[in-house]
Amino acid sequence: MFNNRTKIKTLLQGNFVGKEVTVMGWVRTFRNNQFIALNDGSTNNNLQVVIALGLLNDETLKRITTGASLKVKGEIVASLGKGQSIELKAITIEILGDSDAEKYPLQPKKHSLEFLREIAHMRFRTNTFGAVFRIRHSLAFAVHKFFNEKGFVYLHTPIITASDAEGAGEMFKVTTLPIDGTAPKNEDGTINFTEDFFGKATNLTVSGQLEGELGAMAFSDIYTFGPTFRAENSNTTRHLAEFWMIEPEMAFYDIEDNMNLAEEFIQYLISYVIENNKEDLEFLDARLAEEEKQKPQNERQELGLIEKLKFVTDNKFERITYTEAIQILLDSPHYKKKKFKYDVSWGIDMQSEHERYLVEKHFKKPVIVTGYPAAIKAFYMRLNNNCEAGKETVAAMDILAPGIGEIVGGSQREERYDVLVKKMEQFNIPVKEMSWYLDTRRFGTVPHAGFGLGFERMVQFVTGMTNIRDVIPFARTPKNCEF
């Protein structure tokens, strides 16, 4: 029986002084042959275990090394030392698992994030990653809580898909055919997929949106939350080959409703973490402040992490149209001094530098941009009424966050059958293969909208971690699929 122990979080929160308890955890440091900093992952804080002189023989003392796992029975007492309010006076100590100090990679010192990434299987045991992944959990839980409270249905859209019409980037192929060149071929030399497992070419999903729309046409409001795959050769701090995405889809919503929901959603998620991960946020806040100190003054963030999060929950997001955004850029001193690498004019797909300027320099808070040119956005986005010829726009919305860039991409969907089919033809989408999608527009079509939120980018925003590979347990990126 192991489960009669008390978690360290519980001990530090409650009033246990004078009580006898059993704790289990891993040694973070062992000082003076007397003080163990024990951590069990329930909280960022350690419990100090005190060993009285003579309790253990020398041989056992030597086995208490960084990383070893212990079972300690003892009495909770008010701490004599200054760094903590309570500590555990050990009665018995059992070493559950030794940790060879010469080989254990984590030392009681600061490690670089790059090094910890290489030992991702061990990095959960550090303060930083402990905090990051407890927050990641809280965010995931809050996602379900938010939508459940609003009556949304959690829909599991497929991970293996035959639809290649989404156009959201390169896909990973899924097949059971041999890859050594002996796969069955058609007369023209292409692979004969009718002999493949599914009888057709299949891929890992790049988005659950199209299937999500089918659900919304019955349940009114649905959301998906699952893994998503992109085979792009992207080497950046904000892209992964395997990531998690949340895609709500709502019937009887227009673009305005969509924006309201997305804003409320993001603010809810942040508030949940502020309330439930106070210590983890405080740790990350201090860590970030320390890092900021290393930077030259003009590159430093104005707000600390917690201040930034509170600012986002307490203030409305800025809402502007694409046309207004372009005008702001054209009027900016930055543009007039020719500091943009890429030119600005109506119709361009805004570059990172443009989005960063709007969010980080001009507004200094999350910005929702709507009404993008139809030509640069996906086929399913609703064409706006009364557009000037040659300046057609769609009811798209992107939410841009400081430091992260695009955190949400969404739109009101094109519900008019004729307009949608015409759009698909323009975008070279095979109308025939997509008839299941078009059925929603044939039978009881309604105005509807939805968006996709990159979960890891959200975790980045909340934790202040600058590299997306540090907010997912085991990052999959080009040339990297360890563990």
Next chain:
RNA sequence: UCCUCAAUAGCUCAGUUGGUUAGAGCAUCUGACUGUUAAUCAGAGGGUCUCAGGUUCAAGUCCUGAUUGAGGAGCCA
């Protein structure tokens, strides 16, 4: 995929103009120390200088290529 930069002890990094035996802090090991806070003090061990070529009397240092990593760009969430 493109651009820039980097790779030296377990980790973080120094290594001068190409020159003799490649250094430091932390970690580890040995010893001391029983109210420590990434404990402290004394001593010791620890190197295929990423890999493959090349230039040179001589390469950690210069050149070419590869690999890996970081930052930026594109693609996007």
